[in-house]
Amino acid sequence: MKIIETDALHIAYLDDGAHTGWPVILSHGFPYDVHAFDDVVPALVAAGARVIRPWCRGFGGTRFKSSACIRSGQQAARALDIVHLADALGLHQPVLAGFDWGGNASCAAAALWPDRFGALVSYGGYDVIDVQQQLQPAAPALERTCWYQHLFQSERGRKCLYENRQALCRLLWRDWSPGWVFDDSTYDRSAASFDNPDFVEVVIHCYRWMAGAEAGNPDLQPLENKLAQRPLITIPAVTLDGIRDPLKPDGTAHHARLFAGRHSHRSATCGHNFPQEQPDVFARAILDVKHWFTTQERGSSA
Incomplete structure (x- = not known):
């Protein structure tokens, strides 16, 4: 594990591959x-990548x-963290790839600063949070699946997450990835990250901000205003769906109109944790968008 300093954070990250490799976050x-x-990492490193994996x-x-x-925990803050990380490490137009919060942050960064990044892989389509839309009810089955978001709106929910974070998060892993069998060591390896002293506060703020129940950082409101306009993503992109993900019951193929650059949408048989359930497919998507970006760059310089 390495640490890099940005304006607000000491960001912990893993760094794999040669430092001269093409960068991916x-x-x-x-x-x-x-x-x-x-x-996912071994296939990328074998293809010449330098792979940066920051802890959110x-x-x-x-x-x-x-x-x-x-x-x-709002999206603009997490997107800006990616920009500051890339700057601190001196990364030139890295490929962005992520899922869940990471897909949201990567999409937001690509939409706000398209010149800073080379290409995008996003699990969950155009994953930019629309707070006004979040105020509207979803289908009852999806509202039931999102029970944790409702719980987190209350102080009872904050206390539940603080006191039961390991059991609650393990339950979400199981609920969101039906059919994926993971052992205790696999869960524990990631669950150690939930002991961060700011974990509960960041998580609670994220979901309350999404629901319109808490204000965001006022300094970031101009960025959120831009994201509220649903800016098109113009860099090459692959979007992914897990067809067994209860959080995305209808998939995200219909998001294609929000991608103005070269775009491909792909599905695989898995749940929400796409890179851990289908690492080869996730890696292939990154290699493909990297190739598209490289080809585009060669064409524009010809």
Whole structure:
């Protein structure tokens, strides 16, 4: 594990492959961590990549630099963390790939700063949070699946997550990935990241902000205003769906209109934790968008 300093954070990350390799940033979600990509990394390194896997704010060894920093979990904060990480490491137009919170942060970063990144792989389609849409009810079956989000709106929910984070997160792993059998060591490897002292505050803020129940960081509101306009993603992109994911019962193929660059949508038989359940497919998507970006760059310089 390495640590890099940004404006707000000491970001913990894993760094695999040659430092001269083409860069890719893999971003995890809740309640997962960098080990969701363990079986994705070897194929990327073999193809010449330098693979950066940061722990999200509130997870693992990543720490806020000051007690005065807002423990925000909103999308603009997490997207900006990716930008600051890339800058601190001197990465030139890295490929972004992520799922769950990591897919959201990667999509938001690609939408806001398209010139900073080469290509995108997103599990969950165009995964930019629309707070106004979140205020509307979903189908009852999906509302039932999202019980944890409803729980987190209350102080009872905060206390439940604080006192029972391991049992609650293990339950989510099982609920969201039906058919995926994982052992205790696989879960424990990632679950250690939930002991971060800011885990509960960041998670609770994320879901309350999504539901319109808590304000975000006012300094980030201009970025959230831009994201609310649903800006098109213009860099090459592959979007992914797990056909057994109860959080995405209708899939995200209909998001294609929000991608203005070269785009492919793919599905695989798995649940929500796509990179851990289908690592070869996830890695293939990254290699493909990297090739598209490289080809595009060669064409534009010809």
